[in-house]
Amino acid sequence: MEIRMERDxxxxxxxxxxxxxxxxxxxFYSHLLVYVVINIMIVIINIQDLQPGESYFQYKNFFTLFFWGIGLAIHGLSVFLPDFISGSNWEERKIKQLMDSDKKHWE
Known part of the structure; x- marks a missing residue:
């Protein structure tokens, strides 16, 4: 009975x-979608504000894209990298190890 409860x-x-x-x-995917939509809107607004003959490739046009992109990359790494480094079942194995250690300590 106790084993079944532990398994449950x-x-x-x-x-x-x-x-x-x-x-x-x-x-993360919601963040990515908002990033893409907002940056497309910024590009459209920036293109409309260009003077005749003015190049789009100016640092001010890429400021939001770049720095928000860094934040998005960090968010993505925090979501997906832990499994890549330690394996997808690391957390489960560690919990089981700690539970077994705790169980031995109290027996």
Missing amino acids: NLELDRLERARKRVKKIKG
Whole structure:
């Protein structure tokens, strides 16, 4: 009975972690969509404001794109890089290891 309860708790923990992970991924994709839409609007506005013969390729036209892009890249790395470095089931293995260690400590 205790093993079944432990298995059910582990399953609930995995489900909760999966939900949190999906929420983080969804947040990143929302951020990416807003980044693309807003920067397209900025490009359109900047093109309309150009004087005849003026080049679009000026630093002021890429300021938002560049610095927001750095923030977006950091957001993406924080969402996707942990699994790339430590493997997709690292968190689950570490939780099990800590639970086993704690269980041995109390027995």
